[in-house]
Amino acid sequence: MTGGLSGIGRAIAQRFVDDGMIVYVGARRGNDPAFQENLRTTFGKSISVRALDVRRSDSVATFVDAIVETHGKVDVLVNAAGVYEEAAVIDHPDSMWHETIDTNLTGTFKMIRAVMPLMMTAKWGRIINIASVAAHQGMARNAAYCASKAGLLGLGRCVSLEGADHGITCNSISPTWVETEMLQQFIEHDMQRLGQSRVEARATYEASNPQGKLVQPDEIAGLASFLASDAARAMTMADYQVNAGSLW
Known part of the structure; x- marks a missing residue:
């Protein structure tokens, strides 16, 4: 999974460990000994942390190859890495736009592209993208973020169709404020x-x-746990809003 060092990603990592899964977390700070020690103390030996920059194809390949070398396969991919910055459309910095799209949307695409062949070979796979209610609703000063999260929904539909014959599902979770x-x-x-x-x-x-x-992170983790299970075989091409009744 990506982005498992804090927030929603960390809660999902904890739930997956509790479910008996072996979890590999990729993050830009993944080589930081302090973060590695913190996760080992929290989760024990069921979790490994490695450096990963989802914006870079070579970094994605290195991360996935290392997992295959040690574990042999990838059963579940959770794309939780994300960035958030605000700016009005007028005078919106190019750098902020590219950073947001490259991390939230393109990075997710690159991770899926890297693991789908493995899942197709295994005839089983679960892909879960952490989107946002921002994928459905606009908000002033959030053009890049809303666009990146909305893009995840379109990406997920395509992935679910291409994976359907191979036992692969692809869903997204769209929380409100967590x-x-x-x-x-x-x-x-x-x-x-x-x-x-x-x-x-x-x-x-x-x-x-x-x-x-x-909304609490473990509430998102509970849904992710179900979507990663055999019980969710027929649940694909869907986005699940955890919105507590709100539009944002």
């Missing part, structure tokens, strides 16, 4: 910008959905 490290950064930014207390800033995000509660 209580992750990234959201905590947004809350701290709002505290400084608006002079709010942490409770006040957090309440704004909680009130963004009718349930009045933030």
Whole structure:
């Protein structure tokens, strides 16, 4: 899986380990000894961390080849690596656009392209892309992010059709605000910008959905666990919104 060092990705990694799976996490900081030790302490020997930059085809190939060399196959791919930055369309920096699309969308494509031949040979595979309600709804100052997540839905439909005869499913999960490290950064930014207390800033995000509660990472992980199972054989070409009733 990609992006398993924090937030939703880390929660999915934990759930997969609890399910008895051997998990390989790829991240740009994957060679950092501190991160490797942290994950080993948390998850034990069932998880390995390696350097991976999903924007680079050579890095993707090296990561997948290393897994095949040690494990022999790839059963499940979770694409959770992602970046988020805000900018208005007018004067939107090219660099921000390219970074967002290359990581969130093109990186996902490159990972799928690398593992699909392995899954086809095995006649079994599960591909899960972490999208967002932003794939369905627009939001001012989020053109790059919304475009990248919407692209995942189209990519997933094509992958599911090409994988159907080979026992491969491809689905996406589209959460609303999830209580992750990234959201905590947004809350701290709002505290400084608006002079709010942490409770006040957090309440704004909680009130963004009718349930009045933030989605938790392990709720996303529970759905990912099911989609990765044999029980989800007929579930493909779908996007599952975990939105607590909200549009964002």
